[in-house]
Amino acid sequence: MVLPFLLLATREHDAAAAGEYAAFLRYGGLEPSELRHVRLEREPMPRLDLDEYAGVIVGGGPFNSSDDEELKSATQRRVEREFAVLLDEVVDRDFPFLGACYGVGTLGVHQGAVIDRTYGEPVGPVTVELTPDGAADPLLAGMPQRFAAFVGHKEAVRKLPPDAVLLATSQACPVQMFRVRTHLYATQFHPELDLADLRQRIDVYRGHGYYDPSEYDDVLARAASRDVGDSHRVLRAFVDRYRDGR
16 A cells, blocks of 8 residues: 655644645656645644554745744644654654755754754755765656756755754755665755745735845746756655655
8 A cells, every 4th residue: 555645834824835745746756646745834733643644755845943932822732842843753663754945944953953043044955965975866866967956945054953964965965865764854945836826926926025126037036947856856856755655
């Protein structure tokens, strides 16, 4: 029996949430029956039996792990508590995990990373470069040494967790991808985003501080100038590696 993956999401805008789910389906090569979508901003995390899933995927969202505690909403604090409990089991079992953008904050904080706003990046394409460990990692087998990917984040890893392996970097953000143990991965870039998806995101999050709204046309032009197709291979490789078990 082929087990589904679990997508844990925190996007409060319906259009962005639906678009994210569709993007993970598209570039993961998944059917809807193969990806359960749980929106944590709407409801508490359900009771989960990890044995019923092939792997856990965490998408992006509006929460920043480095926000002052008194500024976090009750929903954000609940979601962070729930992730902490889930990650206790995920890490202990070395259970397949892929966190994209907000996933860096969740896995990073859980494992002792320093997450702050030192290396935030505006919305748009960047060049991601594999480290020697990244080039040797089975999830990144066959990836080019450098590839374009979409980013857009206010916080990032300033200091890796003690036992994490740095897999990819970029000029403005030293930690673009890391691994914990053997099967837990986090990317700062979005391996699910294409140009149409990015346009939807910047429409939804206009005025949320990810870019200057007066530069909307320039942001789109920069995004359209790069082919981010190789970044999607990271998501597909994760799905292909774990969909039939480890």
